Amino acid sequence: MTIGDIRVVWNQYRFTPGTDLAASREHSIQQLQKEVLFRNKSQTKSVGFQVQAVLIPERVLISRIRLVMPERLFISMLVLLLSVACIHSGRIITVPDLTEYKRAEFGAWQDSDGDCQNTRHEVLIRDSLLPVTFYTPRQCMVKTGKWISPYTAQLHFESRHLDIDHVVPLKEAWISGASAWSQERRRQFANDMRPGHLLVVERGLNRSKSDQDPAAWLPPIGQCEYIQNWTAVKRRYELAMDAAEARVVADYSAKCALE
DSSP states (O other): OEETTEEEEEEEEEEOOOOOTTTOSOOOEEEEEEEEEEEETTEEEEEEEEEEEEEETTEEEEEEEEESSOOGGGHHHHHHHHHHHOEETTEEEEOOOOSOOOGGGGOSOOOTTSSSOOHHHHHHHHHOSSOOEESSTTOOSEEEEEEEOTTTOOEEEEGGGEEEEESSOHHHHHHTTGGGSOHHHHHHHHTOOSTTTEEEEEHHHHHHHTTOOTTTOOOSSOHHHHHHHHHHHHHHTTOOOOHHHHHHHHHHHHHHHTO
């Protein structure tokens, strides 16, 4: 394929058909290796790069791009070129934006029903095992309650020690496909109160998790439920998994099915 002075050479294309990750160890991972030749009058630059993608219903999402020979000047062209050129069996391969992630892209906690309680406090109220108390008579911000962390089984009574964990971190969502979403869809993701999406956990533990996927971080306890939640969120929002992440998800799904 030729677009202007850019020619794409497909050196290797290997595809393993995907099945349900929870039911099979066969990961639906595409591995693509390509070489792009950039012709600039008298010289030709050759930049190799590898792409990993995961097949999910109706489309394929590229989740990671690794340049073998980093060339910053060509990144934007690669993104444009891949988004146009990578088509397989009618399923478009969507390339995530390689621009820098910013937390602000997902907006702040929202007060969707206008009762002065934003999503953080709505989740604290929802998950407390006792009626909560508030800092002020307006009842906007939760002060105390009774929460059991799903990651440690520890009891907590003061909200100031707790975070609301996005099971799939916002940065992970960004690099797995959310960079291509509208601002409104990213806000919806950040404030989604459906089961298994936002959890009340220890602040320190949430900080240690940061933006890591299951290949790099799992909670001390409740790994099976965590993997189930992770997979459900990724499927619901059609977010990609890289090879290492998909391998851990498949391994735990198989292991947990036997327990």
